[in-house]
Amino acid sequence: xxxxxxxxxxxxxxxxxxxxxxxxxxxxTNWRDLDMITLVVSARWDSSIERMDREYGEIVRMCGRxxxxxxxxxxxxxxxxxxxxxxxxLIEGGYLIFRTPPAPTAFPVPNIQLLxxxxxxxxxx
Amino acid sequence: xxxxxxxxxxxSAAAVKVLIAGGFGVGxxxxxxxxxxxxxxxxxxxxxxxxxxxxDLRGVEAKTTTTxxxxxxRITINSDLILYIFGTPGQERFWFLWDExxxxxxGAIVLADTRRLDNSFAAVDxxxxxxxxxxxxxxxxxGAPLHTIEEVRDALDLDPAIPIRLCDARDRxxxxxxxxxxxxxxxxxxxxxxxxxx
Numbered sequence: 001x002x003x004x005x006x007x008x009x010x011x012x013x014x015x016x017x018x019x020x021x022x023x024x025x026x027x028x029t030n031w032r033d034l035d036m037i038t039l040v041v042s043a044r045w046d047s048s049i050e051r052m053d054r055e056y057g058e059i060v061r062m063c064g065r066x067x068x069x070x071x072x073x074x075x076x077x078x079x080x081x082x083x084x085x086x087x088x089x090l091i092e093g094g095y096l097i098f099r100t101p102p103a104p105t106a107f108p109v110p111n112i113q114l115l116x117x118x119x120x121x122x123x124x125x
Numbered sequence: 126x127x128x129x130x131x132x133x134x135x136x137s138a139a140a141v142k143v144l145i146a147g148g149f150g151v152g153x154x155x156x157x158x159x160x161x162x163x164x165x166x167x168x169x170x171x172x173x174x175x176x177x178x179x180x181d182l183r184g185v186e187a188k189t190t191t192t193x194x195x196x197x198x199r200i201t202i203n204s205d206l207i208l209y210i211f212g213t214p215g216q217e218r219f220w221f222l223w224d225e226x227x228x229x230x231x232g233a234i235v236l237a238d239t240r241r242l243d244n245s246f247a248a249v250d251x252x253x254x255x256x257x258x259x260x261x262x263x264x265x266x267x268g269a270p271l272h273t274i275e276e277v278r279d280a281l282d283l284d285p286a287i288p289i290r291l292c293d294a295r296d297r298x299x300x301x302x303x304x305x306x307x308x309x310x311x312x313x314x315x316x317x318x319x320x321x322x323x
Contacts, residue, residue, distance in 0.1 A: 035229060036168070037140040037209050066138040068209060070197055074166035081171045099136035104231045110315030118141060118231065119308040121202030125160075125301055 034084045036070040040091070040098045049095065055086055060095050142197075142209040143307060144226055146252070147236035148244025149215035152264045152294035154196040156236060157212050159300035161198020165212075168195050170222055193219050195226075210304075213248070223251060232311045233259040234303055236294065239272045242280050249281055260310050261289040262303040 042063040049057045059072055073083035090096040104111055145153045158165045170193055193214050200208040213233075214222055227233075233252055237245040245261070252259045263277055272280070274289045283289065288306050293299045316323050 036211075036225065037142050037229070039136050039138055039140050039207070041136050041138075066136055066140075066207070068140055068199075068207070070168045070195075070209065070211075071166060071199070073168040074197075079169040079171045083168075097136050099139065101141060101229050102139045104141060104229060110311075110318055112312075112315050112319065112321075114139075114141065115231065115308065115312050115315055117206055118202060118208055119305070119312055121206065121208070122200065122301065122304055122308060125200065 034069055034087060034098070035101055036073075036080055037068045037101050038098050039066040039068055039101075040072065040087055040096045041066045042095065043097045044095055056090060056095075059086060059090060063096060066099075138205050138207060140207045140209060141231050142211055142226075142229070143231050143304070144211050144213050144233040144257075145236055146213040146223075146233055146248035146259075147215065148238065148241055148247075151215070151236045151238045151241075151244065152266075153212035153215065153236055156234070156262075156264075156292075156294040156300045156303070157196055157198040157210050159294060159297045160200065160210060160304055162201060163199055165196045165198050168197065169193065170195060170225075193222060195222070220251070227252075227255055227257050230257060232307050233257050234307055235259050235261045237261055237263050237277065237281070238266065239263055239277065240266070242272075242277065245281060249283070258307075258311055258314055260287060260303070260307045262292045262294075262306075263289065264294045265291050 040059075040063050042060045045060060049060055055076055055078070058076060062072065062075055069083055069087055070080065072087060073080045076083065078086070087096060087098070091098055102111065102114060104114065145156050147153055154165050195211060195214065197209055197211040200210070202208055211226055211230075213226055214220075233248075235245055235248045235252070249259075249261075251257075261277065261281065261283065263272075263274070265271065271291075274291070277283075277289055278285070288310050290303060290306055292303045313323050
């Protein structure tokens, strides 16, 4: 990364070891094609979440507004790959709904409307 | 691609991303922070067994998890559109991550340091080879020897159509101007491709 910051998490032996304990050792997921900017929003909450691992409840709680898989990952300090598995579990359970990112180029036609919306938005910042 | 959950209402918002690439220490995360509405967030990607980055892990189980950090920011354009800005890992050994980062990206900013222009070659080559549209921003560090934009263009062997601008990655307005330069460049390319007036 940039600056003096070290890209390797020397101080984070926990995250190096723990992530796949959360997923009970699973490293594969049907949700592998979730993108890091796939947006997720909570769809329902019921008491069954309380009986699941803590991370599941935290994810559903933080998804009251649309946030990306990457933001979930950052908030939980879990790697993207692990986050995708947990988010996938919650989608399958009906707790989250999701939206895959739109194609910036609807091949071979560029998505002008999308670009214009982003351009207008940044101009207004 | 997995199908969306049909039992619940759809997520109406959409997310897009742009990348900030460049050599190690050139100020990518600084620029992310300058334009983001939140302090830069950090996520990690796990090295997969297929990565080429196993040298120092040789002999260790392939599923050993080693992580590389990605810093990113967020700009909420409106209730239906979110722009994410990702800094790419600055070291070449993490390039396997760039493929996922580039997938679906609108375009990229190559942040360059004129004291170490050669650190920008890799990013420029990568984006040119993948057909990812990009602009170049020269981060003017205090006291950095300033080259003219044309000198930078020559050094990087850039097509005249690719915008280059000077910036201060710490400054919000300056970084925003770079982001606008990229978006306007993307729009020009898109309109040209569609045969619309540029």
